[in-house]
Amino acid sequence: MSNVSYTSTFNTHADKRSLLHAFKGKSVSQLPTPSVIINRDVFIRNCKKMLENAEKLDVDFRAHIKTHKTLEGAALQLSSSRKRTDKLIVSTLTEAWNLLPLVEEGLVNDILYSLPVVKSRLEELADLADKVPHFRLLLDHEEQLRMLADFNRSHPSTKKWSAYIKIDMGTHRAGLINNTDALAKTLKKLLTDDSISSQVELYGFYCHAGHSYSSKDENSAKSLLLEEIKHANLAAIAAKEICSTLDLHLSVGATPTSHASELLTREELEVFIGKGVKMQGQIELHAGNYPCCDLQQLATGCIKQESISISLIAEVVSTYPERGDKAPGEQLINAGVVALSRESGPIAGYGKVVKPEKYNNWVVGRLSQEHGILVPSEDNSSTEFIPIGTQVRIIPQHACITAAAHPWYYVIDSSDTVVDIWVPFRGW
Secondary structure: OOOOHHHHHHHHOOOHHHHHEEEEEEEHOOOOEEEEEHHHHHHHHHHHHHHHHHHOOOEEEEEEEEOOOOOHHHHHEEOOOOOOOEEEEEEEEHHHOHHHHHHHHOOOOEEEEEEEEHHHHHHHHHHHHHOOEEEEEEEEEHHHHHHHHHHHHHOOOOOOEEEEEEEEOOOOOEEEEEOHHHHHHHHHHHOOOOOHOOEEEEEEEOOHHHHHHHHHHHHHHHHHHHHHHHHHHHHHHHHHHHOOOOOOEEEEOHHHHHHHHHHHHHHHHHHHOOOOOOOOOOEEEEEEEOOOOHHHHHHHHOOOOOOOOOOEEEEEEEEEEEOOHHHHOOOEOOOOOHHHHOOOOOOOOOOEEEOOHOOEEEEEEEOOOOEEEEEEOOOOOOOOOOOOEEEEEEEEEEEEEEEEEEEEEEEOOOOEEEEEEEEOOOOO
């Protein structure tokens, strides 16, 4: 069914070999700005820690690659010395296509496409399902069931679809809500209508506590993790009331709640589950931002600054002592919205200067397309202007959007030397 009209066929990416020839072995101070850098040692440490959280709880883990969108980063998310996973999540189909080398190596056997079914891409989704041993979809409307079944009837060689139903437990981005007619009708159609159930299989339920990004500490994030488990299990109970023989998987997590899983013991989890309610499926933890992290994650209290592996390097290009309401004034850097994003968060600014350390009172206070304005985060008489021409290292508010703005990332070691270049899978 392969079709050269898939958009991923036309996506072009930078040549890694040429980039390595030009930049491998250089220090961060020698790199052009603006650019994204990733500390590989921190990235690896973050990946291992999340897998060990899952291992401690004796639950499965599914890694989302949406932040970095690279083959190299995905491979690092798959294993630690104690646990490995062969399950990934993608947010674009070009990510799925470019992960096929890991599938061919046998390292990845299960991929979830994390948006609800997109009708115009059904042929492509079916083609991917032929190439990935277990390719999962996400559903949140009964009409999507009809679309899938109709497609299969007109394409008889298509595999039976395997799907999670997305449960909205407070974020209000996508999903069905427990104890509503919409969920009940969708479950009934999926589980009792032969024209649907012959073409689509219910694999489980998927919860994402996106509102956990507003958590202030790990304990509040832990409470939301338990809420995710509760909501996934409630949906599973409703499904098993219709079909008691279902073998379900309950996928829960956001980066804050997955970080907070380190506070949860297996005994606590069993007590929580045992409060008059039997667990109706295998728990699967999922997360995506955790290998990189950012200011939003730092604000949750679930990580420390040393856990942030991604940063933006930019350059101070001008100084304005007469501007601003805090001394000594404002400064201009060569990184605006299209290099950094316009995300805000509990921590002031669109990004925070962390190197050189003596200038860490500066934040990115305003943005236009290519221009970023540094302002002091606090009135502080000791704040000094950063000399023009100085390279500054900035932690972004949202790593995913900052990373998406760049055609490649400079991967460094602890000595700030470039050891690799990662080229992300851009486009849809």
